[in-house]
Amino acid sequence: MSRGKERETVPQDGERSAAGVDPQQLWLRSSEPRRGRKPSFSREKITEAAVALADSEGLDAVTMRRVAAKVGAGVMSLYSYAPDKETLLELMVDHVSGELPIMDTPAGGSPYLEAATGDWRADLKNIAHLQRALMLRHPWLPAALTTRRTLGPNSLAFLERVLAVLRPTGLDGAARMEAFAQLTAFVSGHVSHEIAQAAAASSPDRSAAEARYLATIAADGHHPELAEALAAPARPLTPEATFTRFLNRLIDGLDAG
Incomplete structure (x- = not known):
């Protein structure tokens, strides 16, 4: 060596x-x-x-x-x-x-530590937003999570909170673990994409070229589905709004079945 x-x-x-x-x-x-x-x-x-x-x-x-x-x-x-x-x-x-909150907000405490509402969908969405904020503060974290990691004390404490939030779903313990893993994978993948998109946005010429290319493809008559999608009313494209839309689709599809 x-x-x-x-x-x-x-x-x-x-x-x-x-x-x-x-x-x-x-x-x-x-x-x-x-x-x-x-x-x-x-x-x-x-x-x-x-x-x-x-x-x-x-x-x-x-x-x-x-x-x-x-x-x-x-x-x-x-x-x-x-x-x-x-x-x-x-x-x-x-x-x-350890930066993720694991307890309800104490009197006069930081608004970052938000109490569970009892509405598991709302609480789970809040958890996902907290995870996203953590990964944006530490952009290396999504890559570090791509391989299997052990559960240290901070990770275990947060997992315990999430499993409690998911209890009202009626899902059994194994399914709740799967739901949390699915949520974390979604947030991690989305943040990785978000970081890459932010880097690409620093090259406006490339973004403009890609837009012209897609417009040309949509007009060629061979891609009607793409043409229809591109013609749809624009939706808010801020990173927060995009993340929230995708997250809502994911969580609103969870049920006890």
Whole structure:
């Protein structure tokens, strides 16, 4: 292995199993190293540094070397907390999941912590909007969720709230888990598309060229369905309005059947 390359896997203390990260070892054992003197940083600080890097530069910027430099530590000392980038991603996902509300609004509390209304559809739509806001604050999160992740304490707390919100649907436990997974996948995919569209919008010439192309295709007589769709009255195209329309179609289709 060349000195300049990031170390991919450094198993320590049973942190990884044959199938990847061992959630029991990761979340139920102490986050402090068991040997040596107490360091001047913690797993939380390491995770915060990694999140800050990903927020500003993307997931590719998150390497053990960059994170170590950010917390002022040697690279090797980080492996007691996160033996590889996969484990670090688990910590990052659960860390930002802690920004999601899990309790009703206290008196005088932040309006961000919205109380459940008892209307499960309205509550679930609110949850989706909270997830979207989280992913827009952390644009790397949809990509990090594309592979199976373990459920850390923050993720579990939010899942517990969502399952409670879904109880009035009459769906059984497994179906409620599926509904939450479907919702999260929808939000993640939509935000990924939203971010890509925002980047494309920075090139107005390309957008204009695409519009002219579709107009030409619609007028050729061979694509009547497309022509009809393009001729329909325009709908609000703001990111928020578009997300809300798609979300309503998804959630309004859920039932106990």
